[in-house]
Every structure is written in structure tokens, then in C-alpha cells.
Amino acid sequence: MEKLPEIERAYRMRCYPTARQRRVLARLFGASRFVWNWALERRRSAYRCEKTRLNWVALSQEFTQLRRLPETRWLSELPREPFNQVLRDLEKAYENFFARRARHPRFHGRRHRRSVRFTLDQRRRQLERGGDEGRWAYVTLPGLGRVKLRRTETLEGRLRSVSLSCDGAGRYFAAITADRVPQQAWSAPRTHAVGVDMGLSALAVVHDGQRIGRTPAPKALAAKLIRLRRYQRRQRRQLAAQMRTQGLDPRQRCPKGVRLGLSRRRARSRERIARLHGCIRQVRAHALHQLSTTLVRRAEVIVLEDLRVKAMARGMGRRAFRRSVADAALGELSRQIEYKAGWAGRTLIRVDAFYPSSKRCSECGHIHAGLRLERHWECPACGARHDRDENAAKNLRREGLRILAGSSPATGKRRVRETARGAVAYRGQRPEREVRGVDCVAEPALWVTTAPCQPHPMMNREPARRPARAETPRALSGTA
Ligand SMILES: [Zn+2]
Structure with a gap:
């Protein structure tokens, strides 16, 4: 039997942080956004004033200084690792921009996707994969401790990084990237x-x-569209009421910089929509x-x-x-x-x-x-x-x-x-x-x-080595 190639892939699963871990994650989500915006502003101003391009190494050094300043001391209370990833992401965003693959990186607003990424140290066993039967896997992360993951399939290969995210409905997810994953055998096509x-x-x-x-x-959206519209109308009414209480005209957009109060009912409709x-x-x-x-x-x-x-x-x-x-x-x-x-x-x-x-x-x-x-x-x-x-x-x-x-x-x-x-x-x-x-x-x-198709590039600390592609693609007829 021919040896099957190894692949890169990601595993996505629900994640169940404790109340303490959720509080730390909330701070990390906000702090990542702060660091992204800070780094983007630094890069922009450095280019505008000194015509220099700050790469992530320079930004990382500046970030170390920033963590020591008294007014941003709170950053040093959080683990450093996710912020390194943010700086890498910004570097990547600029690379994509210069290669004309993407627009110029933009500032992240308060509603930006809530997500943090940790790389996994290969010398330590940060991830407990769980046995063949186990329902749970655990990942130990700096600042968070042991986080519980709902395992849905066997985690194989070399696990490189974990991203924890939270969606609008308050559900947490973990995405684990892996390389050198042994390919499963597919049955012969019919x-x-x-x-x-x-x-x-x-x-x-x-x-x-x-x-x-x-x-x-x-037709997933079409099936729920009527209900979605009802919820959105209700939320819109609640928003208008909130604007009136704050002395604003609900027919116009909320002016920039004004924060609207969030009533319990409006929070509930927002969650329902999410x-x-x-x-x-x-x-x-x-x-x-x-x-x-x-x-x-x-x-x-x-x-x-x-x-x-x-x-x-x-x-x-x-x-x-x-x-x-x-x-x-x-x-x-x-x-x-x-x-x-x-x-x-x-x-x-x-x-x-x-x-x-x-x-x-x-x-x-x-x-x-x-x-x-x-x-x-x-x-x-x-x-x-x-x-x-x-x-x-x-x-x-x-x-x-x-x-x-x-x-x-x-x-x-x-x-x-x-x-x-x-x-x-x-x-x-x-x-x-x-x-x-x-x-x-x-x-x-x-x-x-x-086949084999180009594997998806992953966001890792260093560019992952591509699996060796010395094997010739299998002939069309007669799969091994
Ligand atoms: Zn004909």
C-alpha cells in the first residue's frame, strides 16, 4: 500500500471556558484590538514622518517599552503571546496589501471579531488530546490555565496554534491548526x-x-428571514427609544463618539439575533x-x-x-x-x-x-x-x-x-x-x-514546512 501524504488542516470545536477564563478572554479580546490599533497607528505615522517601514520586530521592541509605561501597565498583566500574534497578523496584512491581494489594513472597531491566537510550544505538552473515547480535550494556555474543549474528532498531527474566539451569541470556539496530519484513507470512488x-x-x-x-x-437564511426581520424591527424600536432617552433624534444616525446605553431588553434582542x-x-x-x-x-x-x-x-x-x-x-x-x-x-x-x-x-x-x-x-x-x-x-x-x-x-x-x-x-x-x-x-x-491541491497557508509562528510532494499524483484509473 502506498504511503498517504500528510496534510495541514484545522480542527474547530466548541470550547467551554470557566467564568474566570471568560473574564480573562474578554480582556484579551479588547487588548488585542488595542494592540492592533496601536501598531497600525505606529506603522502609519512612522511611514508618514520618517518614511520608514516598521516591521514586526521593531514593533515588538516598541511594544515591550509600551508595556512598561505606567498608563499602559495593564497590558503587562496579560500574557504576551497573543500580542505577538497580533503584530505578526499586522505584518501579514501589510504583505497582502503590498502584493495587491488586499486593501490597506484598517483599524478595528468595538464590534470587531473577538479572537485571540496562541502558538503551541512543541517542547511542552500544552494540549491533552484525549483518548479515543474521551469527550474532552484540554489546552493549557498562559494566563488562562487549562481550557476545556469539546472534542469531536481525533486530534492528529503536530498541533501548531490555538485560536479562541467568541461569537455574538456568546459561544466560544477553538480552532487548532495542525500540520503533518496523516491522511485518512478514502475508499475507492464508485x-x-x-x-x-x-x-x-x-x-x-x-x-x-x-x-x-x-x-x-x-436556504438557511430564507427559512429564518421572517423571524430575523421581526427581531430586527424590535431591536430597532428599542434603539430608537434609547436614543430618545438620551435626547437624540432616532431618525438620524447616532453621532460619532456618543455611547448609547444598553438596556437589558436591547441586550436580549441583540443576543437573540446573534x-x-x-x-x-x-x-x-x-x-x-x-x-x-x-x-x-x-x-x-x-x-x-x-x-x-x-x-x-x-x-x-x-x-x-x-x-x-x-x-x-x-x-x-x-x-x-x-x-x-x-x-x-x-x-x-x-x-x-x-x-x-x-x-x-x-x-x-x-x-x-x-x-x-x-x-x-x-x-x-x-x-x-x-x-x-x-x-x-x-x-x-x-x-x-x-x-x-x-x-x-x-x-x-x-x-x-x-x-x-x-x-x-x-x-x-x-x-x-x-x-x-x-x-x-x-x-x-x-x-x-x-490533486494533491495546494494546502492552505496557516498562520504560524514561522511558515510551516509544506509536506513533501515527491510522490507523483495517482493515476486517474486504478487508485491504490
Ligand atoms: Zn438538440
Whole structure:
């Protein structure tokens, strides 16, 4: 049996701090925000005045001085480690900014995500993983002591860092990053290739060559929207009442710097809304994980459409449509399929968003340019009746296999150019190419990713070493 590769991954679980630990965590969350804002301001002013870039080493030295000052003495009462992580995060944020991957780092407001990160010392046993049967794991952290974690799976590999966070509903979570995690063995797939058409009414329509499977969308937000709106209206009324008591006009925004009192009722509605959002999130996450795992278990080759989800959620249609795009979380689904495919050693093929998967007749190949949003249609060329999504899934599967035939599985990630036949099929879909006079023969480049996929970069004290990738990706047929 071939040795399975090791991976990097994260474990996420609920965490149950004691009352004392919750108080320390509350201080740490606030102090981390303070340190972030302080460090960002230092970097900005150093660049403005002296044209120097303060890196995290310089900031760390300044921070040591800051902890000694009498007015910020309270910082020295807290463990140092999470603040080092904050300074590293700021460094990373600037790196992303200079590489044009992100916007300039911004100050964190009072409502910013509450989270602190500790790195785990490899020489000490800070984390008790719990046995095979145990319900609990424990992590010992500076300033906090032994924190209890609800263990949901076996913690394997080298555990690198722990982030503790608190959501709006007051639930605490721990995310543990790990590397050198031995890969679990996946059973051999049952089918060769599936085409997956992701959508809003059906989350995914899957065609495996013979049969069609349809997974309904969870519509997690839509199901709770009426209740959510009721809660939000109530909160809005309570807010207006609070503003009136403080002599402000509730029809206008609360002026900057004014703190509104928090009545017990308003606090309760706020928590209720947060709990509802937490529930929505969980329903959605459950559906996405189930679907992505099933797909990866089932097929050797998975063909997806490379949707421009962000652009869809931003720019298209009415607000209700954009909301349902965000509710379906298709980008997250595609991300999960990608990393799980990497773990299981499957091949993932993304077909360009401009491939006419819906408009093409899967029987005769005719492109029905007049197709609007109808669910069912009849091909004007051959008369075949089509269900929109099923037809798209069939087309995607076929297109994916065609791309795969043109690329060798051993090359890993590479660009595949389209043939002249493909270009004819796309003509009319992308008029701007012809206008610009760019060759229509070399049509949209497609990404073929063969596993193992690039593991996600982790936030560690030092860049984690990538698992050795000397093993050649497994051949398409005949998994070991
Ligand atoms: Zn047809």
C-alpha cells in the first residue's frame, strides 16, 4: 500500500471556558484590538514622518517599552503571546496589501471579531488530546490555565496554534491548526466522473453518466428571514427609544463618539439575533459539508463550473436575488470540494464561467442562444426536452472529460488551451474578444487541478514546512 501524504488542516470545536477564563478572554479580546490599533497607528505615522517601514520586530521592541509605561501597565498583566500574534497578523496584512491581494489594513472597531491566537510550544505538552473515547480535550494556555474543549474528532498531527474566539451569541470556539496530519484513507470512488451544476434552487445537480442526483439548497437564511426581520424591527424600536432617552433624534444616525446605553431588553434582542444568525450559519455549513464530502467520496473526477460568485452577489439583479446568492454560499461549496478533493486525491476540473453549459443542448450540441431563465426548454434543432440544470450538469461532465483528455494527469496544475471547435461554440458568448481582435481560436483558458491541491497557508509562528510532494499524483484509473 502506498504511503498517504500528510496534510495541514484545522480542527474547530466548541470550547467551554470557566467564568474566570471568560473574564480573562474578554480582556484579551479588547487588548488585542488595542494592540492592533496601536501598531497600525505606529506603522502609519512612522511611514508618514520618517518614511520608514516598521516591521514586526521593531514593533515588538516598541511594544515591550509600551508595556512598561505606567498608563499602559495593564497590558503587562496579560500574557504576551497573543500580542505577538497580533503584530505578526499586522505584518501579514501589510504583505497582502503590498502584493495587491488586499486593501490597506484598517483599524478595528468595538464590534470587531473577538479572537485571540496562541502558538503551541512543541517542547511542552500544552494540549491533552484525549483518548479515543474521551469527550474532552484540554489546552493549557498562559494566563488562562487549562481550557476545556469539546472534542469531536481525533486530534492528529503536530498541533501548531490555538485560536479562541467568541461569537455574538456568546459561544466560544477553538480552532487548532495542525500540520503533518496523516491522511485518512478514502475508499475507492464508485463512479468515474461527475458534472456538478451549482445553483440557487437546487444546490447541486449531479450527473454521473447515467443518473441525475439533485440536492436541494438548504436556504438557511430564507427559512429564518421572517423571524430575523421581526427581531430586527424590535431591536430597532428599542434603539430608537434609547436614543430618545438620551435626547437624540432616532431618525438620524447616532453621532460619532456618543455611547448609547444598553438596556437589558436591547441586550436580549441583540443576543437573540446573534443566536439566530449562528443557527443559520450552522444549517448552511452542515448542508455544504455533507454535499462536498459525498461528492468527493463518490467520484474520481469532479467537474465544476467556475462561477464568479462574488460578482454575482454584488452586481446582479434585485436585492432578493443577491441575498439568495449569498445564502447559497456557492463559493464556499466550491472551496470545500477543492480542498477535500485534494485530501482524497481526486481530480477537480473547473470549466470557465463563459462555457455555455445551460444553453447548449446535451443531445445534439446546438447552442440555444434565445434561452432565458425558463426551467424547461425544447431544443429547436433536435427537439429534445431538457431540464435546465440537468442539461447543464451533463454538459459540464462532458466538457470536463474533454479537457481532461487533452491534459496529462501527471502535470498537476496547468493551463489547457481550447481547440478551434470550442472557439466556434463560444462565439457570440464573448463578443468583446472579437471586438478587440484577439484570436478567437485560443478561447478561455481553463484550470485543471489535479490533486494533491495546494494546502492552505496557516498562520504560524514561522511558515510551516509544506509536506513533501515527491510522490507523483495517482493515476486517474486504478487508485491504490
Ligand atoms: Zn438538440
